[in-house]
Amino acid sequence: AGGAALGLFALAALREVRALAGPHAAGWTAPIALFGIGAAIGASFLAERRRRVPPAAAAALASLLLLVLVIAGGAGTAAMLLFLLSVFAAGAWVGARAGEEERGRSAEGARDAGASLPSALLGASAAFFAGSRLIVPAFGAAGVSLAAALLFAILAAVAIGEGRRRTADAGHEADAGNGGNAGSAGSPAGPVSIAVFVLALAALATGWGRLLDLLIGPTLRASGLYWTVLLFGGFVGAAAAGRAARSGRAGGYATLFLALHALLVLLSSAVAGELPYFFLSRIKGSVGDPGVLFRARLLIVALLVFPASVAAGAALRTLLAGGAPARSRTRPFAAAASAIALAGGAILAPRLLPAIGIRGAMLAGAALSVLVALRRVAGSGWPLRARLASFLPLVVLLAIAAASPPRWKPGLLNTAVYRYAGLHERIDKEGFLRTYAIVPAFYEEGSRTTVMVAGAGGSRLLAANGSVEMSDKEHLAVQVLLGRLPLLFRPGLERVFVAGSGAGITAGTLLAGGTAEVVTVEPEPARLEAMRHFARANREPWKDGRARFEIGEPRARLARSGESFDAIVCQPSAPWDRDAAHRATAEFFRTAASRLRPGGVLATSFPV
Template sequence: MTRLLARLAFFLSGVAGLTFELVWTRHLGLAIGATSVAIATITAAYMGGIALGSHLGGRIADRLKRPLAAYGLLELAIAMVGIAVPYFALAIPGVDAALFGEVSGFTRALTRFLVAVVVLIVPTTLMGATLPILARAVTERLGTVGREIGTLYAINLAGAVIGAALAGFYFIPTLGRNGTNAIAVGIDVLVGLIALYGGSKGAPSEVKPVDPLMSSTSIRAGSRDIVGLLAVTGASAMALQVLWTRAISTAIGPSTYAFSAIVCAYLSGLAIGGAIASRIADGTKSLRFALACVLLATGLAAMFGIAIVDDLPSVLRTVVLDKDLTIRGLFASEFGLAALCLMPATIAMGAIFPLSITAVIGSKEKLGSAVGIAYAINTVGAIVGSFASVFVLIPTLGIERGMRFAALLYVIAALVLCFRVESFVPKERSRTLAAACGLAVAVILAWHGWDIARWTAGVYRLSMTREYYSKDFKMAEVLFHADGLSSTVTVESEDDVRWIKVDGKVDGSSVGDMPTQILSGLLPMMFHPAPKNVAVIGCGTGVTVGGALQGEPEYVTLIDIEREVVIGAHFFAGENHAPWSDPRLTIVEDDGRNFLRRSKTAFDVIVSEPSNPWMAGAASLFTKEFFTLAAKHIDPDHGLFLQWLLIYELAPER
């Protein structure tokens, strides 16, 4: 009964936990910015609390007489703190501006991280403590470690899949951020009550004194290398998640719904892998050899997923050209394509943690401590992977080669374990596996890479232009390609027409979009009696900001979230009058909402020309809150605000 209630509670905890993560990330993204730097700092702060909580929870888990009841109290505490997080996020802009003012560069990134830590450290620390304490509650003997912890791990991830789907596709769109947060709070309260009820039944757990000779460590002797590999695999898994999200969303469409589909597919694979590992871990004689095989399989499956990305546009093309396609059908197709790329690798990834835990736990008396240490180290690795993917791999290798590097880390980890397997494993098996690792390295390094024109073709938009694309799907010439921190940017050309794409979506051209681009820059300058200070949100081809400069203002500030878009605009110098060479222009790399929130300047003219509202991150520039913020930053007497509104992609009620 206790085990059943614990599993039910941890499943619901997964639903609430992932819902909290998604909605808190949105709250904080609006408060401190939606740039990749800001999102990476939010992720690091979130996972840092998880790591800290895992370590602290592990230290106390083995001393608890009623660990399930203690787990229930933790969940109730998470619910109580969870109520306050949105309100803390609302207070951030005022506190941030008062304490730090207008800062930039590294200082701004550091302040954002500190702000995120202050808001998230308490609830995430409580969340991190749950696994080691619950593991202690359900594991009765050492021989069932793999089954019990693997099952908990899989059940929690299955709940996270449900949470991601409900939050992304239903709760947030229909209930809003605060309503969704309230749902997660309610679920966590239910979890806490279930666990308290289960923990109150039966006799208290016997807490045995630990042998002083064993008290210095909770990790099995000789298994510290596996703990170290947990850090490596945590970093690789998180790097692949970040890069896969960028890669797949560029191919199938960078909407918030596509992001939810990717998260669901990723977590589904982990849950399946954890469930499989829970059934085999305790009966596996050579855990090291099994782990090496799983690591190799992960690397190869990741490479398969990387290669499949190159074919996603061709597959999606057949879907979107279907005249009977519904929005639900599109979402289902997006999930299926994401699953095709992700799940072979994530199923293998999901088996790594249960197998590793089984290998490193040395005694039942210190089981909670061992789980806490292993989980904390794995999470620290994930933090490193999150930062490294954005700030190291993308700038130096790009998305595709960065993914190959992460896949290589799994194969290298497998190769290391080949030479550290148990002594009873025949050497021939180890050598064969090592040879397979060498072959896998060769395959990953020799792969030809993606067709950039096809990857960024934007076929998810074909439903609007069926007649053109149903004939002959011809690739345009790619003049420029760069994987930026926030987006993938390309400039393409066909029949003497050039256009700039952001994540596969055209954001301006040298012909068809020219009237819109020119008028957006010139109209407010014509109607204002004396425009001196102008802000333009969104670069695109640079024609709009170039038009604004023709109105002879004294200062113009161009704000764009992605630096590579500004670089891509150089290919439109004939149309935009090369605004970057004008000394009156200042270019700021930030999201428009956060820039205005931090700025103390009153502008004569603000031009907002962002991408489509369905693009992830762009919707915040079409809200009442943004328009209110913009109104506070225009001159109260003669200030003008111009918004390019894409009515053709807005529902009538909006």
């Protein structure tokens, strides 16, 4: 139940609407959500060690803070701080409950420090599935927050009803029964090993997520499906590794699971290029059937993510346990290291992605897993022959991960079959591969979106996550009209704000119409680079002194700047796109209206 509540917290934050983040924090909610979960991990370990933390009070505090958050309607940074506090209180509840249960266990049960991991992962995966498919579409992010608040209120009532049944003697007996494990081959992993493995998981989560944006679409439901499968796979692995974690050979099992995890990640990277046509073959003849589409997406996510996530859950369970005393002094340090690694990976991975790419993030995750396994073998105390036998396959895996050249086929991965399946229903695999064996003029796996510029029939098109945003022929009219219509309604524009750069055609049209200043704010830097490939159509606005291009979130820029404009222009974007959905809300349009000068104009385009 605690895992389910934490999963609902993360899902609500990913929704990126006023109920949680507000315009000031737009674009940062996903890293902050993961940072909050990392803080919850740290809080749970600390609360487990301090017997004075009452579970009922922690759960009640989490529920109360969430209720205040929803009632207040969000206040930018203040709302996000409330969210972090509520998650921290939720983590304290999880730790306090785990502490009560662990101090009441037998000495044998107390050896497994990761015993609560399977149930927490199961609860979180169930929350992501139910939340993304049921609660968010019906009630929005506020509904998800209220559901989490209600869940913690129930947990607080249950904790009060159960009373204080723990005894201090049980904890001392558990400690006494576990005194001889330190330094054995089954000893728990140190903080550094756990932190490095968590960092590997953060890199993999980022890489897998971005790859699935290309394969099944960048929607909230697709993201919910991905996190459901990822967490459920971790649950299966952690549950299956229970006996291994409680054994005296947990260190050996951890090494095996780490190596298996790295191998499965490398395999998933190798087969990624086959998945677009495989996805198409699953939905041929039933393109308009939502059930068929859902099952095809589920199959793609399961093939790509599930096996490696099972191995990751088993590895994490055995790394956390390994015969550790219930209150080992290393556990708070491991918790803090895990929280820092998770937060750092969540924040840094998207920013490093343009340099290393999606496949690079996956290979980095595999390499880090192998390094942790090597460290476990080196400090295991095993006989020399056993260590050498373990080192060889691990070094081979590490060499494969490090030396694997990038084999992505950008044209193939950017087919956006999730959107254009109807165009390819009658094409066979050979024709499909031949059609999309193109070399793009520009391709970059950016910090938030994969951007590609390619030629098609004498024209150039701009695609984001495979979905065509514009071309300099077919979609040119929309881009030009967005720049012309404000001039028709209000001639002599002085200052215009453009939300999203697109191909730069709208900004170029506004400048050609005599606008004194055009401020364009684009959240994805790769689009600004791609814009230069449309110089003939956009008239090179970046060379005009009246134009200013900024990297940032347009909604946040409008909300915090306090500047006013004669016109605000919103580039075409799909409201179902996860990264653009918060710019198709009533809150965004109210913010935009507040920044317009008297008689100002807002121009936008909706796909209908």
